[in-house]
Amino acid sequence: MTTIDYLVTKHHNRQLAKQAIQSLLALFSVAGVNKLILINAVDSEFSDFEDAVLYQSACNAGIDYIVTRNVKDFKMATSIHICTPLEYWQLLQNS
Numbered sequence: 570m571t572t573i574d575y576l577v578t579k580h581h582n583r584q585l586a587k588q589a590i591q592s593l594l595a596l597f598s599v600a601g602v603n604k605l606i607l608i609n610a611v612d613s614e615f616s617d618f619e620d621a622v623l624y625q626s627a628c629n630a631g632i633d634y635i636v637t638r639n640v641k642d643f644k645m646a647t648s649i650h651i652c653t654p655l656e657y658w659q660l661l662q663n664s
Contacts, residue, residue: 570599600630614645624649634660 570590577586606625615621620642627635627649634650635643636657643651652660 570594598630600626600632602626605629615642617642 570593573593574586574590577589602622606622606629609625610618610621613621613625615624620639623635624643624646632649634652634657635646636652636654637643638653640651640653
């Protein structure tokens with residue numbers, strides 16, 4: 570959410586960024602990050618800490634899919650499906 574806020578504010582304006590975040594929060598749940606998730610991320614085999622935190626948080630929340638443009642960064646992911654936005658969109662269209 571923080572990245573979305575930054576990008577939309579930078580390229581458009583703060584009000585549009587707030588609207589975008591409110592729309593996303595209405596559609597999606599947000600997985601939490603706590604000390605245990607951060608410990609598991611540090612101890613993981615992921616080379617990128619941010620990806621490790623995202624993955625550990627998703628595992629803890631029981632998430633089925635991580636949608637990312639950086640699928641290759643999640644090679645270590647074993648218990649969650651990793652897909653691109655287009656792949657996920659196609660899954661939604663077929664269900």
